[in-house]
Amino acid sequence: MTGRGLSRSVRDDLTRHWRHIGAGGLGIAMSVAALVFFLALGLGVREVLLGEVFPVDRIEVHRKSTDLNLLALKIELGKDTIDDAVVEKLEAIEGVAAVYPKMRLLIPAMASGGESLIGQGMQTELVADGIDPSLVAAEIGDAFHDPRFDPDEIGRPCTQNSDCPEGTVCAGVTAFGPGQCREEIPVIVSKHMVELYNGAFRRAYRLPKVNPQALLGLGLDVSFGASSLRPSGRRVIRDRVTLVGYSDAAIPLGITIPLGFVQRLNDELGPDGAADGYHSAVVEIVSKDSAADVIDAIEDLGLDVRDGGARRAAFFMTVLLTTVSFVGIVILAISALHVMHVFALLVMIRRREIGVMRAVGASRGDVRLLLVTEAAVVGFAAGAVGLLVAGALAWAADGALISGLPDFPFKPETFFAFDPWLIAAALGLAIVSCVLGALAPSLRATGPDPAEVLSST
Amino acid sequence: MISINGLCKRYPGSEVDVLRGIDLEIAAGDFVSLVGRSGCGKSTLLNIVGGLDSGYEGKVIVEGRDLSSLGDGDLARYRRNSVGFVFQAYHLLDHLSCAENVALASRFGSGYASGATDERGRAAEVLDLVGLPGSADQRPTRLSGGERQRVAIARALFNRPRLLLLDEPTGNLDTATGTEILDLLATLHSDLGMTILAATHDRAIEAAGRRLLRMSDGVLMETIEEGP
Numbered sequence: 252m253t254g255r256g257l258s259r260s261v262r263d264d265l266t267r268h269w270r271h272i273g274a275g276g277l278g279i280a281m282s283v284a285a286l287v288f289f290l291a292l293g294l295g296v297r298e299v300l301l302g303e304v305f306p307v308d309r310i311e312v313h314r315k316s317t318d319l320n321l322l323a324l325k326i327e328l329g330k331d332t333i334d335d336a337v338v339e340k341l342e343a344i345e346g347v348a349a350v351y352p353k354m355r356l357l358i359p360a361m362a363s364g365g366e367s368l369i370g371q372g373m374q375t376e377l378v379a380d381g382i383d384p385s386l387v388a389a390e391i392g393d394a395f396h397d398p399r400f401d402p403d404e405i406g407r408p409c410t411q412n413s414d415c416p417e418g419t420v421c422a423g424v425t426a427f428g429p430g431q432c433r434e435e436i437p438v439i440v441s442k443h444m445v446e447l448y449n450g451a452f453r454r455a456y457r458l459p460k461v462n463p464q465a466l467l468g469l470g471l472d473v474s475f476g477a478s479s480l481r482p483s484g485r486r487v488i489r490d491r492v493t494l495v496g497y498s499d500a501a502i503p504l505g506i507t508i509p510l511g512f513v514q515r516l517n518d519e520l521g522p523d524g525a526a527d528g529y530h531s532a533v534v535e536i537v538s539k540d541s542a543a544d545v546i547d548a549i550e551d552l553g554l555d556v557r558d559g560g561a562r563r564a565a566f567f568m569t570v571l572l573t574t575v576s577f578v579g580i581v582i583l584a585i586s587a588l589h590v591m592h593v594f595a596l597l598v599m600i601r602r603r604e605i606g607v608m609r610a611v612g613a614s615r616g617d618v619r620l621l622l623v624t625e626a627a628v629v630g631f632a633a634g635a636v637g638l639l640v641a642g643a644l645a646w647a648a649d650g651a652l653i654s655g656l657p658d659f660p661f662k663p664e665t666f667f668a669f670d671p672w673l674i675a676a677a678l679g680l681a682i683v684s685c686v687l688g689a690l691a692p693s694l695r696a697t698g699p700d701p702a703e704v705l706s707s708t
Numbered sequence: 709m710i711s712i713n714g715l716c717k718r719y720p721g722s723e724v725d726v727l728r729g730i731d732l733e734i735a736a737g738d739f740v741s742l743v744g745r746s747g748c749g750k751s752t753l754l755n756i757v758g759g760l761d762s763g764y765e766g767k768v769i770v771e772g773r774d775l776s777s778l779g780d781g782d783l784a785r786y787r788r789n790s791v792g793f794v795f796q797a798y799h800l801l802d803h804l805s806c807a808e809n810v811a812l813a814s815r816f817g818s819g820y821a822s823g824a825t826d827e828r829g830r831a832a833e834v835l836d837l838v839g840l841p842g843s844a845d846q847r848p849t850r851l852s853g854g855e856r857q858r859v860a861i862a863r864a865l866f867n868r869p870r871l872l873l874l875d876e877p878t879g880n881l882d883t884a885t886g887t888e889i890l891d892l893l894a895t896l897h898s899d900l901g902m903t904i905l906a907a908t909h910d911r912a913i914e915a916a917g918r919r920l921l922r923m924s925d926g927v928l929m930e931t932i933e934e935g936p
Contacts, residue, residue: 253818256816607812612789614783616780617817
């Protein structure tokens with residue numbers, strides 16, 4: 252059959268039989284709409300649940316520790332750090348995209364400042380964690396990096412900030428000697444810290460509410476090695492930090508600074524061996540679907556995965572999505588049966604026409620191709636309509652949910668995820684359903700010889 | 709042109725042979741009339757020669773091709789390019805215009821009309837040839853029986869076949885219209901030199917044929933070689 256002939260015949264037939272075909276296509280369209288709506292909802296919720304609430308594409312791994320309970324105290328037995336060899340083993344696991352080691356700051360620290368923000372200075376103990384800057388490079392950018400010491404440009408000795416060039420501070424000043432001019436230490440914090448401040452802390456202390464974006468660039472003086480809880484160490488290093496962004500990768504309460512800097516501080520001011528191992532590592536997984544396998548492989552290395560319910564959430568979402576897909580496909584299959592009935596009816600109505608086509612030179616394959624192409628066109632159109640309906644329903648549902656639900660942590664901008672593969676799969680399923688539905692009638696239509704068909708009509 | 713040897717046909721589920729050992733030779737350019745009572749096997753013989761029916765015993769060779777050995781695609785190509793078939797019931801498609809009916813075969817593959825001439829031009833040409841100029845855009849439902857049969861003949865001629873098969877071409881027409889169709893067939897035969905095999909009850913067509921074959925109960929009874 253020629254391409255032109257096929258397109259003309261398809262156009263003629265669809266125009267002529269649009270009522271019958273439309274009835275069959277409507278069922279497919281509604282099935283696709285239902286399937287896509289619920290799958291997009293499931294995927295959207297899964298994205299929030301597994302991407303933000305219980306992220307499984309980035310899991311935190313630490314060494315299994317054995318604790319001895321002694322009254323109110325727990326005595327740690329054995330090593331609780333991860334070394335470079337373990338990091339390499341983690342990187343070698345199939346499905347692991349990258350491994351980002353983390354190190355806790357093992358010395359006390361105090362921060363002071365905040366006058367420009369809340370009108371009065373304050374001083375607080377500081378908990379800090381060090382992470383590989385590349386872990387947050389995508390969301391924070393280049394601002395979060397190891398503070399640069401370039402002796403030729405800014406590494407000159409100093410005792411106060413006014414000794415240093417613009418954009419740098421006099422950092423690392425101790426009681427025993429001068430510091431060096433260099434950039435302030437960039438820090439990131441969890442956005443939940445701001446929520447905690449605005450929600451509870453500021454009310455208790457009658458402080459103003461702050462805008463998270465306005466806090467970016469805020470600087471605090473930090474004394475590493477100093478503490479109000481116990482006598483300060485033999486050395487205290489005065490430094491300055493600047494807030495450069497918010498990230499879920501940051502420690503929930505405290506500041507997160509570049510890993511290299513934490514290593515240097517632990518090495519300089521911490522106990523012996525404080526900079527020798529990492530306290531945990533963030534493992535980035537290629538796909539959420541391979542999370543279970545990766546977690547198993549990690550546990551085989553004798554490590555613990557701190558998933559915070561991620562596995563249960565992932566399992567729940569997998570069951571939910573599988574159920575939704577199954578129900579959707581059953582509905583689609585029922586619609587395909589309807590399409591089969593429609594095409595069987597059409598073939599019956601067009602029996603003489605098919606006989607005439609074959610009499611003038613159409614092969615069985617030509618007629619089947621024509622019917623299957625018509626079914627595919629109907630499937631595509633029904634799929635497109637189904638997608639539009641699903642999109643409209645999702646838009647309406649989003650509007651109702653976003654405006655109707657109160658604000659809560661992780662509240663998304665949309666509850667639906669229309670992934671490109673979902674759209675392609677929906678169109679493909681609609682086409683396949685229609686084609687499968689039309690297959691049997693088309694085979695039946697081309698079974699008898701043209702003479703038999705024409706003599707009976 | 710056509711060589712048939714020992715052709716037998718029985719329809720599935722039937723106890724009776726519709727065709728019983730037909731042997732027949734038809735030369736190129738012949739006009740052969742096939743007569744006999746209804747149900748004697750005339751249409752079945754035409755259908756087999758026209759490639760519309762399969763499942764028979766014996767050999768049917770048309771222009772050197774053994775039809776029983778052709779696959780579905782080749783048989784479709786044979787129907788499209790080598791043979792034109794005219795039915796008693798016309799079998800035009802009402803949703804298509806006359807020109808689209810005439811050019812229907814071109815949708816399924818290239819024929820003589822493709823390439824050199826555009827389909828619509830060729831359709832207009834054959835409609836003109838059968839005496840229906842200017843009817844290309846009309847629907848068959850608006851035509852008389854005689855005109856519809858002319859459109860059916862035009863469809864059969866579209867791909868310039870060398871063999872024209874007619875199954876009771878005047879069976880649904882009044883005498884005057886039947887005579888017009890007969891005149892048209894005579895003209896086509898003489899002008900185009902086509903081989904024509906016509907199954908008919910029409911005495912006029914019987915008379916028009918150069919050869920007259922009489923069938924009875926699936927058997928060719930006699931051949932009368934005579935004619936204009």
